[in-house]
Amino acid sequence: MNETAPDSTDAAAEQHSTRGAYVSAGKGFDRDMNYIDDRITRDGRDGWPVEAGRYRLIAARACPWANRTLISRRLLGLEDVISVGMPGPTHDKRSWTFDLDPGEVDPVLGYERLQQAYFARFPDYPRGITVPAVVDVPTRAVVTNDFQRITLDFATEWTEHHRAGAPDLYPEAQREEIDALNKWMLHRVNNGVYKVGFAGSQEDYEREYALLWEALDELEERLGRSRYLMGPSITEADVRLFPTLIRFDPVYHGHFKANRQTLASMPNLWNYTKDLFQTPGFGDTVDFAQIKRHYYYVHEDINPTQIVPAGPALEPLLEAHDRDRFETDTWGPGGTAPEAPLAAEVVDPAHTPLHVTGR
Template sequence: MSDSGEFKRDTEYIPDRITKDARKPEHGPVEGELWPVEPGRYRLVAAKACPWANRSIIVRNLLGLEDVISMGLCGPTHDERSWTFDLDPGGRDPVLGYERLQEAYLKRFPDYSRGITVPAVVDIESGGVVTNDYPWITHDFFFEWRDHHRPDAPDLWPDDLREEMEDVMERIYHEVNNGVYRCGFASSQEAYEEAYDRLFAALDWLEDRLSERRYLMGPQITEADVRLFTTLARFDAVYHGHFKCNRNKLTEMPALWGYARDLFQTPGFGDTIDFFQIKKHYYVVHKNINPTGIVPKGPDTSVWLTPHGRDGL
């Protein structure tokens, strides 16, 4: 948190990458170690409650990597120490044997003192965390694990759109993905209102963009859509009220709402969304915002299955 009350996200993640033959990648950080692509070696640890982890679940599904990279899911609530595997029998991940994700971090870095975040990729044999750098986890699922994609996997990073797509994703990250948190965790009126204005300016830009095209980059789904979707899926259920992002609801923005439903009804997207877990995470874990821990009963989630009318764009 800055002196002005602005929320500052800690973006210092474990910079290791998993690449084909542990090669140096063409894009992104190489400050950490390079690990080889190896089916069955790694376990993705995620949580359906978390939007950043939700991305990795969706991309893994879209690319057909379910039989290549196993997945463990943490429950929606956690304490200051770590996410836990309380959804599994006995409260332990059946592959790693851990009760807490923290154990994988400490297995590799005994003095690890930063946040224990999801998603994280864990080396099954050693039990140690490999990386928690979520933007590069999904990027590398596409570029480095290509030999293991299903035959009809979507091209999430079209070469001819990459430069524009990265600009779009950069704005979405700062103003929308992180923008809702900048609203919710602001500790001054000025910081909150500045974040609020930036968020809705970006949503208006997206509303205009999506009124003329089915997906963010045109007629096909890309990584940019995955990144925006996980925030939109949580907007009315959490961010509108809990984070005070209340100029309007998602359901009141015709293009964005139709777009969000279009993705929700696409295999690999909506089946990763658990509204109960999402609400429980935010309203129970954020005690400074919601000290009672009461989880709202609404909104009605059946509206996500109503016709979206986007097929013709």
């Protein structure tokens, strides 16, 4: 997601900026959770049928919510079915921009800004222009930005296009428990770090800080019982937690003042993070340079100098972990690891310690 808005006037842009990334003095952080809830389904009941090559996922590597969709797309092998556009790590009040592409224009949509896809469908769209978003290529109009639903539909509605050996990220027998865990993690961890970082008063900060660390302690204990959140295999829950954990020490610990301790000092959470980072489909979607550039540059209200820190060292993410002490069936019955990323989607080797050869 992000902190951007329509640009009919500067005042309107300011009013609608962010679903969350700004400080409001004296107030707690409250993310706008109203999204375009259309779904792309096999039966096309919302008017958007599953169709290979029709849709384009817009997902900035900097954004944790978008990072989930990149991981899911990789794990399920949807790269040749759903194309991807990647905005750069910074944006203004109006929108994410395609400044990484030649001519600073998305080569498929022909847009300079993501907001153009939103306005193509909703000319007076009143909310933040967020990633991830799925765009209908023929009309160049946004279909959905419901970040919580997009990955679930990748797992359940796009099954005919999954690669051979794709994991079942949302197994039916565990869905109720996964849903409950995901809801808890959303409010206490994924969004919890933002509640700490954008608290507008000492009282709000201390309350949210305590709740965040209480939740992280619970996860530390949970991960002392199994390799992954739901047991021996990777599920949607792991896809949702990893983007927050991988950003914790480089960003949330200092930038958001979530600094009771580093993640690297918590044995289970840290080894779990290293384990997933070294797992195909997870670490190879992470661009630390873009992540740090986004948070430290865009959030001028909490980092007015826009200085991006040089650390922390990333090489420890490649060190051995201890997660294989648990029962393990990483990809589930009959599952296999995904192939290497498409050559055009390989993260710049200078931005990560994980060097992956594309295909």
